[in-house]
Amino acid sequence: MTTPSPTHTTDVAIIGAGPAGLFAAFECGMLKLGCVLIDALDEIGGQCAALYPEKPIYDIPAHPAIEGGALIEALDRQIAPFDVPRLLGRRVERLEGTRGSFRLGTTKGDVIEARAVIIAAGAGAFGPNRPPLEGLEAFEATGSVQYFVRRRADFAGRDVLIAGGGDSAVDWALSLREVARSVKLVHRRDRFRAAPESLRQLDEAVSRGEVEKIIGYQLHGLHGTNGALAGVDLATLDGTIRHVACDHLLPFFGLATDLGPIAQWGLDTMRGTIPVTPSTCESSLPGIFAVGDVATYPGKLKLILQGFTEGAMAAHAIHPIVHPDTALHFEYSTSKGVPAG
Incomplete structure (x- = not known):
């Protein structure tokens, strides 16, 4: 696994390494977009890993039942070919810049320069009621x-x-x-x-x-x-x-959630979530996208499988930001396979 340096330059910075963030990293890899995962927890997996690693999940396609921890392990194996760097145990405190040129800073002093940002922060910082x-x-x-x-x-x-x-x-x-x-x-x-x-x-x-x-x-x-x-x-x-x-x-009285510094970045927010355009998952700030539980739009379902779909849509919407002169010809993975990382 690649160890990121204090200053890391990439195509896409993904904030949140839960299921939606991990699959967004896979979709970026399939489009040959480099990315880095950042998460406040010391391990990948978000709530699946931190809260219910042994709890069965019944609505993941092709899995009649799969435990939260097993799902995270499978998603981790899926992105292995792309050697995605992870910055774990730190929170993104600062985000500045515009579409095509963002600069993020973490609580441990890391600096990430990225062309686009995907926020997959789930419920944000969470704790029990x-x-x-x-x-x-x-x-x-x-x-x-x-x-x-x-x-x-x-x-x-x-x-x-x-x-x-x-x-x-x-x-x-x-x-x-x-x-x-x-x-x-x-x-x-x-x-x-x-x-x-x-x-x-x-x-x-x-x-x-x-x-x-x-x-x-x-x-x-x-x-x-x-x-x-x-x-x-x-x-x-x-x-x-x-x-x-x-x-x-x-x-089990639910979670008290907090977007933390994300709420101070100038994004439109709504009751602890980030409104996005349904077709692209882009937020009110161009070049910043949101997927998973943190994203909201009319008809939104808070399901892991919907977070997967949103990650795919965000990656496709980011491709022309990173490669403005290259047309994206969509192909099924059965035809193109997994590209080299």
């Missing part, structure tokens, strides 16, 4: 309370309480029932915001006694000593308290 519970920090420090599941094996033979009503809560309830001693799912109402197929599987798991649903309750208090969780108090709106014995609490 934490429940307002007394003594929470002590249980977080020991791992009794966790917001992301990196290894299912950590919950083998344990009693797990999951709180939340979205895809993460439902998906992990279904996944951890296979290894945990018991799984309980608590939500303030009997209406979940998860995929219909996941809800069907949840109903079946509940009917078989594999998962217990606790409806109409919210987290109220934690019990345990020295950071070891012994149980959680749940409360209804009218103050009825129910105690649930458990070893682990997994609150």
